[in-house]
Amino acid sequence: MYTTLPPTGMRDFLPREKEIREYVMREIRDEYKKSGFTEIETSFIENIGNLTGGDGGENSKLLFKIMMRGDKLKNADLSNPENLADYGLRFDLTLPLVRFYANNRNELPTIFKALQMGPVFRAERPQKGRYRAFTQCDIDVIGDDSNLAEIEIIQTISSTLKRLSFENFTIKINDRRILKAIVMRAGFEEEVFTDIAITLDKLDKIGIDGVKKELLSKDYSETSVQDLLDLTDSLSKDGIEGIKEACPEGYENLKQIIEVIQSIEDGFNIEFDFTLVRGMGYYTSTIFEITYSDLGYAIAGGGRYDKMVGKISGVDVPAVGFSIGFERIVDLLLSEDKLSTDGEKIALLFSDDQPLSAVIQSAVALRKSYAVVSLYKQKKKLGKQLSQLSKLGYNGYVVFSTDSEGLEVKQFEEK
Amino acid sequence: MYTTLPPTGMRDFLPREKEIREYVMREIRDEYKKSGFTEIETSFIENIGNLTGGDGGENSKLLFKIMMRGDKLKNADLSNPENLADYGLRFDLTLPLVRFYANNRNELPTIFKALQMGPVFRAERPQKGRYRAFTQCDIDVIGDDSNLAEIEIIQTISSTLKRLSFENFTIKINDRRILKAIVMRAGFEEEVFTDIAITLDKLDKIGIDGVKKELLSKDYSETSVQDLLDLTDSLSKDGIEGIKEACPEGYENLKQIIEVIQSIEDGFNIEFDFTLVRGMGYYTSTIFEITYSDLGYAIAGGGRYDKMVGKISGVDVPAVGFSIGFERIVDLLLSEDKLSTDGEKIALLFSDDQPLSAVIQSAVALRKSYAVVSLYKQKKKLGKQLSQLSKLGYNGYVVFSTDSEGLEVKQFEEK
Numbered sequence: 150m151y152t153t154l155p156p157t158g159m160r161d162f163l164p165r166e167k168e169i170r171e172y173v174m175r176e177i178r179d180e181y182k183k184s185g186f187t188e189i190e191t192s193f194i195e196n197i198g199n200l201t202g203g204d205g206g207e208n209s210k211l212l213f214k215i216m217m218r219g220d221k222l223k224n225a226d227l228s229n230p231e232n233l234a235d236y237g238l239r240f241d242l243t244l245p246l247v248r249f250y251a252n253n254r255n256e257l258p259t260i261f262k263a264l265q266m267g268p269v270f271r272a273e274r275p276q277k278g279r280y281r282a283f284t285q286c287d288i289d290v291i292g293d294d295s296n297l298a299e300i301e302i303i304q305t306i307s308s309t310l311k312r313l314s315f316e317n318f319t320i321k322i323n324d325r326r327i328l329k330a331i332v333m334r335a336g337f338e339e340e341v342f343t344d345i346a347i348t349l350d351k352l353d354k355i356g357i358d359g360v361k362k363e364l365l366s367k368d369y370s371e372t373s374v375q376d377l378l379d380l381t382d383s384l385s386k387d388g389i390e391g392i393k394e395a396c397p398e399g400y401e402n403l404k405q406i407i408e409v410i411q412s413i414e415d416g417f418n419i420e421f422d423f424t425l426v427r428g429m430g431y432y433t434s435t436i437f438e439i440t441y442s443d444l445g446y447a448i449a450g451g452g453r454y455d456k457m458v459g460k461i462s463g464v465d466v467p468a469v470g471f472s473i474g475f476e477r478i479v480d481l482l483l484s485e486d487k488l489s490t491d492g493e494k495i496a497l498l499f500s501d502d503q504p505l506s507a508v509i510q511s512a513v514a515l516r517k518s519y520a521v522v523s524l525y526k527q528k529k530k531l532g533k534q535l536s537q538l539s540k541l542g543y544n545g546y547v548v549f550s551t552d553s554e555g556l557e558v559k560q561f562e563e564k
Numbered sequence: 565m566y567t568t569l570p571p572t573g574m575r576d577f578l579p580r581e582k583e584i585r586e587y588v589m590r591e592i593r594d595e596y597k598k599s600g601f602t603e604i605e606t607s608f609i610e611n612i613g614n615l616t617g618g619d620g621g622e623n624s625k626l627l628f629k630i631m632m633r634g635d636k637l638k639n640a641d642l643s644n645p646e647n648l649a650d651y652g653l654r655f656d657l658t659l660p661l662v663r664f665y666a667n668n669r670n671e672l673p674t675i676f677k678a679l680q681m682g683p684v685f686r687a688e689r690p691q692k693g694r695y696r697a698f699t700q701c702d703i704d705v706i707g708d709d710s711n712l713a714e715i716e717i718i719q720t721i722s723s724t725l726k727r728l729s730f731e732n733f734t735i736k737i738n739d740r741r742i743l744k745a746i747v748m749r750a751g752f753e754e755e756v757f758t759d760i761a762i763t764l765d766k767l768d769k770i771g772i773d774g775v776k777k778e779l780l781s782k783d784y785s786e787t788s789v790q791d792l793l794d795l796t797d798s799l800s801k802d803g804i805e806g807i808k809e810a811c812p813e814g815y816e817n818l819k820q821i822i823e824v825i826q827s828i829e830d831g832f833n834i835e836f837d838f839t840l841v842r843g844m845g846y847y848t849s850t851i852f853e854i855t856y857s858d859l860g861y862a863i864a865g866g867g868r869y870d871k872m873v874g875k876i877s878g879v880d881v882p883a884v885g886f887s888i889g890f891e892r893i894v895d896l897l898l899s900e901d902k903l904s905t906d907g908e909k910i911a912l913l914f915s916d917d918q919p920l921s922a923v924i925q926s927a928v929a930l931r932k933s934y935a936v937v938s939l940y941k942q943k944k945k946l947g948k949q950l951s952q953l954s955k956l957g958y959n960g961y962v963v964f965s966t967d968s969e970g971l972e973v974k975q976f977e978e979k
Binding site for chain 2: 268460
């Protein structure tokens, strides 16, 4: 019983889509490599224990689990299907990277600048624009505790987005320690920090009144909530200088990053945004994301996660990571038609009575001058064939002839 | 509970390995595209029914099955674990291609020249050099019943292997119809053709006596076996001319392919090999493979499969496919050190007391002239640092200075 559609939420890519995907990957890869990031690849399949180990948050609930095979399955406890999976498909590239680093640390440089591009899998409820298999593009700097790591990452992603012809993007940056400092200064307990942060993250959507209402509905003390709102109000007014006293280490960190990034070239708009929270629990200090013109969402984001490598390898190693929303970039390029073309595509037409050897030889020769040369048998209705070739993206055609001296490339006629 | 190794038979790739893999993929992709093949991507995950549907042969037994999720799993019949999987990981690229073609036929050209590169998964018993996840690179021509399809594929793969600096390769070619004709002429029944073919395939390993012994041990009639051996003997002597009468359609097909391929350029060694069988059951006529110097195995192979598209789509469409053993190509390039380099890699050294903005600006400027420019803090022991950078593949370094006019790139000293 065959089905011709891919499974729910999975995709095939037609030539035009695939061309854009490959183009974007190549551009990103080449630009990242220029800055000294080296590419690695990690297994798409992980041992199930790594995926359910706790750092995946919500993603751990969206696993595609792979069933045991052979004797292992025969001897397994059938009463609980949870026991029947030994592997799973990875849900991000960060966990595999950290496992990879723990496994290969002795063969890697002290400061390891990693680039990874590849598919990840999440069994989310399918909906428009959300897929169950999608590509992520990550860069990470492992082993550098200075904010040179953040600066290099932000500089590299900026030049990459420029290479892809994006101009109006804004880098929003924050430091988790700042958020923590103001929450605690307002009198909240450390344990409720994440909960408060989630509400604060909505400031630009629901406004200061909305935040107040939501926090009060959660039964936090009215004094603390008011103190927090006063603090955030003064931060909105004073910008980064407003936190100099409350969180000097966060202040110094962000001030340096912002200064350096602003100094590099025009086009990099970087803003301190104390309401930026970001989802993943593992970030420890700097967090940042990139928004593009007036899209309502980030097209890329990342942060510092200094504790995660230690959790898996047993040795604490500082790390900063950054992920581009590859599918969003592709969608934007498709909608804005920013793709540069790949060079001239030529169709070489021939007929059955012509010697195939000579035809093939001509094709080989033409391939030295043209990006693509594809053979086609000439059809009786030449006009119709030419208009089809034009639709397929060919830029011109050659009619093969044994008597002509050269093979003349002709353009399709305008309609 | 974290494990740092990838699952059994799966791999991670360190920077040097990944670089070679990407280099090979890019070269193959670019050369294939020059001949008019267009790249597509198909889902890594298939509905389980497609994978167990019968055309996969042995591979169907090596499935990684994905467990149902949520309510589907809750309502499933737990007594038989076979019922708990709804998806599986693909084991080759041909089945997904045919499914893709059946699904998108209206959007594809009449003759569709497809290129696919990507991972496939087989739960084989792990052993040295055999992996459970590996990359395949396929080209296929769907919709062309003439042997122009075979010729284009063979010509393209030849130029691709040359581009990768392989010179001494041999293309072996046969036609299933020839094999069938001689087996039937020797008096065997059609049903035993595959069984006979499997033994005949071993001719170059076990010799004519070995083949005889094996066939007799299978209880085939001595007369038929002797007739078969006499026929193969005369084929060995007369080459392709020896089958002109027994199988005229196979003769015409191969003669034309061989003539055209031989005429193109020197370096293409193509040989008729009537003992070539190839494993997959779906091939209908032309089959071919490529061997490299005196390696004992094929590095690439393919053939015509005119019935498979019809089986899935309901409409018979002729097709020819070809797959490069990507992992073998990579291993060969690694062992022969044929890889061309990626351009000059430069390390930019700076110290903490230097202004980071100016350092980053220099890096951005240097990236216009050098392939890779990576920042490093200068260490106290400069000699040791330089020798480490040299080991990491850097070609030179720059010591950042604010007072020098230009940034001078220095070479590492020879040891």
